[in-house]
Every structure is written in structure tokens, then in C-alpha cells.
Amino acid sequence: MTRAEECPEEFDPTRLLTPRAREVLEAARTLLERDGWAALTMRALADELGIAAPSLYKHFASKDALKSQLVAVGLKDFGEALRPVTSVAALVRRYREVAGANPELYRLATHGPLDRDALPPGLEDWSGSPFFEATGEPYRAQALWAAVHGMVILELDGRFPTGSAPKATWDELANHFS
């Protein structure tokens, strides 16, 4: 497997966080991936850290702010994992792998509107640019991204009849864009 490239420093969402806040964020990510977003309450997170729930507000202004940071971390990690870009087929394969390895974070990062003000400027574009690099054309890039996201999210949510998308469906999609 090709090595992921590191994210430019200015896109690192944790850059401005205090060390303790980084610990909180890490614990939140662990809990999120273990039990899902619905189970990630402020009290549960505080318990995990051995502190009381209101103490969390010393590090994050609100649960929504924490969520935005998780989303930002997701965009960064996913963007990293997709580089370097070799081919459309490899990009699609890698996208599926990394989403499958972090299903709850992927869901969180891609579901619903994006609070762009809470993101490091440029991170969103950077995380999506592998699709442009792979296709060399913005409309194709968007269409490919949308298609792959649709496959991933439906597969993660068990929406396909068999519970997951068969290889044949993935091949079908990859072929259309190669």
C-alpha cells in the first residue's frame, strides 16, 4: 500500500488547540468510533477522561464545536490517506478502505451541511483535490466524488440488499470513470 502524504501544516485542525484539548479530541474520536455519534454524550466523554461534564467546556465552547473539530480531523485524515494519487481505480479503492476503517468519523464528516467557518481555510478544498488530480477535470472530479461517496455511505449504512455492495458494483462504478 502506498504511503499517505502528510497534510500541510496550516490545514492541521489541532494546530491552535491546547495539549489538553487535543487529549479531549482524541478521546472523543475513540469514543465516536467505538460507540457511534449518538452515544457520544458530553457526560460519556467526560467519564472516559475521568472528569466532570462541565469541565469539557474549558476546552470546547460547545458540543457542536467539538463536532466541527472532529469533522476537520476527518477531512484531514481522509485527505492524507488519498495521497499520492496514482489512478482513478486506486483512488476509489483507497477511498473505500479509509472510510471503512473509520466509519463513524466518515459519517460524521460527510453528513449534513458543513460548518465551513469552523474549518481551517483551504482544508476542504485540499481534502477533495485528489479527485481533481485523478480526473484532471472539475466536473468529472465532482461526479466521481459524489458517486464514490454514494457507494461508501450506502455500504456503511447497510443500505444495499445484501448488506454491502458487491465487488461487481464497485467495478462497475470504477470502470465508468476510468
Added chain:
Amino acid sequence: MTRAEECPEEFDPTRLLTPRAREVLEAARTLLERDGWAALTMRALADELGIAAPSLYKHFASKDALKSQLVAVGLKDFGEALRPVTSVAALVRRYREVAGANPELYRLATHGPLDRDALPPGLEDWSGSPFFEATGEPYRAQALWAAVHGMVILELDGRFPTGSAPKATWDELANHFS
């Protein structure tokens, strides 16, 4: 615009509901589309109906049960709107239209795992079968559905840089599957 075909009676999610429960469900749908899922609290719904929140439990066992009914109604309506199937291009266009006309219901019906036990048996398959009819092949059908869903949901959530997907992106996708 071609006429939508009616859903087979046995797939109608409201078939076993009491008339009053149907009214509650309709009010819920109205409120959902007006204010979004987050604002659809049991108390808000009760207010809309001029009753007290606990009275809702005479008609639905839980908020989750109500949600399942809304999802079922969505699957039925969307499935109806996609028929009769003429071409891939027309199906894709229609899918985008109907989702855009009921964005909150579409989000609700397609986000997260599906509680299949709460659905009329066969409804899920029936609502998705236009994609099979359009492609004539199950893997192509799944891939097309996933791609179109990805486009729709990213567009509804304002995830594309411009806020919505340009026609060129939609054309790109439609061409790949025609």
C-alpha cells in the same frame, strides 16, 4: 412531466394506521419539511395538532416508530415518482427533482441504517426497482443508484464548492450510465 404510477396497495405504509394516526403522520411530514428533523420534537408536533405531547403515544409507540413511518412514506412517494421508467437520463432527472422537492424527507429516508422490520415487506425493493428497470442489470442498477444518491445528498447538503452541483456535473454522471 410524465405521470407517476400508483404504489401497490400492500406497500402503502399507512394501510394499517387509524385515521387519527394518519393525521398525526401528515402533520409530522409537514413540520419535517418546514423546519427540519431537528426541530420536529414531540412537543412541537403535539402543538401543531393542538394536543399534548403524551397524547401522541396513543398513535405511535415512540418517536422512532414515527420516524420509521415517515421513512416508509418517503420510500413510497419516491418510488411512485420514479415511474414509469423511460430512460436512464429521465430517471436521473426525476430522482433529482423529487428529492429536491422533499429535501428533509429525502434526507430522513436515506440517512443511516434502515429499520427494515418497520417497513411493509417489499416496499424497499419496489422503491428501488426503477433503477433495475432502467439499467436491466443489478450491478449497474446499484452503481447508478449510489452515484445519483451521492449527487443528490451532497447537493442538498450544500457540499459542493458552489453550493450546488452544476448541470455539467449531472450531465457527466448521466452520460457515464447511458
Added chain:
DNA sequence: TACGGTGGGCTAACAACGTTAGCCACCAAG
């Protein structure tokens, strides 16, 4: 005519949630 079941409403209350207010301990820098 009396009666019981069913459908549909009510108030009071609970636990869990995100969140705020206010207080306190530590510790480095002036």
C-alpha cells in the same frame, strides 16, 4: 337501560441531555 371496551385526550413526573453559573486549586511571571 345498563355496561364494558375502545379510542383519544389530559396532568404530573422522570431520566438523560447540553449547558451555565460560580467557586476553587495549582503554578509561572511580574
Added chain:
DNA sequence: CTTGGTGGCTAACGTTGTTAGCCCACCGTA
């Protein structure tokens, strides 16, 4: 020695889904 930032605490609030328990209007039957 005091000042300010950092990071914790308890108590409490409003909102949420939900339950318990009660009430009443209707309606077919004995």
C-alpha cells in the same frame, strides 16, 4: 506576593423523549 491563566468541581436550569395514571365520549351488546 500577587496576579492571571489553566483546568477542575458542584449545583442547577431548560429541553428532550417517555411513562404512569386518570378521564370521558362513543358504541355495540346483554
